[in-house]
Amino acid sequence: MSQFSYHGITATGKDLRATLEADSLRHARQILREQGITLLGIRPVGLSISSQMIKKSGKRIKVPSHAVSLFSRQLATLINAALPIEAALNVIARQTEHAAFAKVLATVRNKVVEGHTLADAFSDYPRIFDPMFKTLVTAGERTGQLGAVLEKMADYNEIRQQIKSKLTQAMIYPLMLTLVAILVIVILLVAVVPQIIEQFVHLRHALPLTTRILIAVSGFLQTFWLPISLGAAGIVISLKLALRSPKQLARFHTLLLQIMVAGPLIRAVNSARYARTLSILQSSGVPLLDAMKISTAGISNVHIHRLFLQAAENVRQGTSLFNALEQTHMFPPMMLYMIASGEQSGRLGELMARAADNQDKLMQHRLSMALAIFEPLLIVSMASIVLFIVMSILQPILQLNNLVS
Template identity: 45%
Template structure:
């Protein structure tokens, strides 16, 4: 039995949509006809979700981290109340307001009713329930502590969403300031400066070099500003396409790690995510090697991901976790000492969690310092540009005044 989403017409010609459970699409159409509906479209939910898409997925509906955290928390609460898993999934599906989420949960429930495990049922939606999520659910099912694991997953998802929000909020203000500054400068050079400089042409005097440079920049912007914006958009699209190739993406990620400030932020985010993910997996009774493989897979930086794959091989050969991670040269010394202490005391998962918390605090401090440094630099840069424009305009006027006084 599977979950099928449908679109149909009632006797008055109104559109109806929803989800029905059946063995095949034919049974769904029969159920709709028995209800007096005319079926227009019937499609199995899991098959539709796994269908490959072409082009950009900008407008494709996706589940957000906050929505996933809420679904996970609801499942944990219901399972903790000793409700059977299929009933818990049905209750969560009925609670969903969005049709996509409801269809997904009904499809997962259908798989569970057929006899599949919850982790296997979630594998029908790999873009929503990633390897980390499914591995933890599988471990929770085997250990009989699914409610505890789901609560940990909800906490982890909320923490990841909070970190992402911090990054976005940190980038919004400087990006907005930089954009406004660029627009103001372009407006000055393309609209205001030509009207003022036009007065100099009637004087017939030789203009200073700084004024000639400003006029040349102004003329170029007026003629090619649209081409400039088009070139920037095209460059972004080309870079995105090139980064789809693994070899080029690996070189790009290596370059990011070498940059003075961006490299430190990227390394800190990835190592903190690895430590937190490894802590959650090991505390959920997932074997260490499997935990390292999954934790490395959730990282965004391909170079760090490859380095951690090599570290997992060294652990497999008998190396300690601290020694294997130390050879990657990606983790700070404080984290290495905390991991070594956790291995000696048998409290590795707790020490990994503390190490991740420490990295998060360092990241927040680094973002705050960066913003405090960026703001005065932007102001100084804008002041320099405005000073250049003012001097380019004032010098011919001052020269003319000197000629009149003579």
Template identity: 40%
Template sequence: MASFSYEAHDSAGRRQRGQQEAQSARHARQLLRDKGLLPVRVCASNASSQPGSPTVRRQGLSTADLTLLTLQLSTLIQAGLPLEEALHAVEAQAEKRQVGQLVAAIRARVTEGYDLASALGAYPRAFPDLYRATVAAGERSGHLGHVLERLASYTEARQLSRQKIQLALVYPAILLCASLAIVGFLLGYVVPDVVKVFIDSGQPLPLLTDALIAVSTALRDYGGVLIGLFAGLAMLARWGLQHPELKRRCHSAFLRMPVMGRVIKAMEAARFASTLAILGKSAVPLVDALHVSAAVIGNVSIRERMLDVARRVREGETLTRSLERGGDIPPLMLHMIASGERAGELDHMLERAAQQQEKSLAASIALIVSLFEPAMLVIMGGLVLMIVLAILMPILNLNQLVH
């Protein structure tokens, strides 16, 4: 069956737009009449915007696009517009074509009788598990507009937090790349021309100069091979991380690293707590919220332990005790969660714990970055000093021979 776009009037004279699956345009008009609609225009849909087309299903949304879409939909629904009309308005306001196509596909499924969460479930790359679970809870509670507004704020806050971390890492990354490029240029092009004079003189060279010449020769002769080797190792590592068992072992090894492990744990703890808080405020049952919160965790080892936490809570254990046994939540967050459980304000305390953890994480990353910059300068200075000494030592030996 093909998909047809239509415009029609309902019994109240309001204009309706949507998608209709049918064998032909005539069949589509008949189906619309059976629904009590008077078709005005029916035409075949573009294949790229059909609800079930692979192109639309593969589409993703940036965090900024998802936040804007959610805010628009929340505002329109709280203003009293029906869901189908709100989706149509969002589609019309979309500046990007792919966003408009995606919203049109969702609206078509809603028109066919699906609820919004089920319609979003057809496009998991654009709408993650957390988003769909929150929307489903909002539909069940009858407060979809308020839930979407809260979800938009959460998505925007997560994006701002991610941007802060990325901006903090930009300068160290540039510094590292510049240092490698400078050292590579010196060893590959400058050093060989300078030390050629000493080689032609036939005098014995210092060990440091010999080592520098060997490294420089290797870079010039095998530089392409080394780059290809590193690229091959990167591709091999990427392929290996797709294997579940190898990925789990690598993630476990990351957690055991002195600095990286602590940062990863803090990051995942903040993500877990903030996700659980937004789901709890949206009236998602705790066990279901724990499963969704575990699914958004990136580290496989921590994710498995959080799924065990959900299992123990389902069996009757308290959330605080289950998280304490998992060992991935910092003590301060555990105390705050325990206080929330005792006072009946778990969602509020989870949100505060997530905010506190994100502040602590930002401070830790800022400290690491502040230490990384002078360390890179010292290492860079040391490498340049070694190159200068390797060049100066033969000159000093020549001067001693002359005198």
């Protein structure tokens, strides 16, 4: 809401100078008219205190991606039903369960009522509405296809959410298995093994090599567990501090791409996201160069981000999109073929969307293969370590039984 300073005369003839809050100048005049005040002058003085607080905190407010996706879907439905934008925003703000998001939508509505475009109203909240969202809304407002554009944005957010959910679900089991394996082995070496081995040491009998190795490892962990823990924490903290440097972060991301399993997976995720974003922007009427630059905003890997920016620069200098993307070495041949076909036939947006779907399937296949290899290897490794511990304990017992016999 906005604040208005006014000068008027009350019904009793008293001169009055004050301020009030209202959605718009027309709304302010209506409020004063209902109060029986004759206006002599009125002017806006800015946003209300609550609106100012929301705007100042706009860069800090975080809204779940599924809430933004649902908002896009609802707004598209209401606009396609010929409901005015301010009325649609008002309806959605009342229905949303996220309190902070409801306040943001109320502020956006007030700005639209004041005469700003919807894209301008969204620009105060960059953490909620990213550059792609604002660009699509701008394109939709200019072409009169805002409802259709918002539908595409909702589809895009839902696809991203599904892929993210699948990746998270796929990684939960191996991560939990790894943590449990490490925890079990550490407990065995630090708490269980020393109590058992102590019985053999008192016998002053020559122990097998495996038992001596086990005693050495157990003793080392018991003595140096604190320095090891502090050292591991120090390495993690140092790595985080080092990655704050753009140069070091670029080196680290380049190194990730060279890892056998992680590299192809990172390429597949980022190339699919880039292609899907570019296809939506292209089919919504955004110029190709602008679409290519905006599409790089969703790329998490710094090295790949720079390659795609260079591709946009090559297109600006006259290179075809196919050749520019081929030089990045981030796309499989089939995906490049579909991009070339779309560029020649004028159906770039449609074919890039299909290419992104194929790349998502390829990414999921590679992730499934990686997990199918990793899980058995982890189980075999853990079983081998436990077997070594058990054999190291059983060998002295068998030797003792032989001596007694």
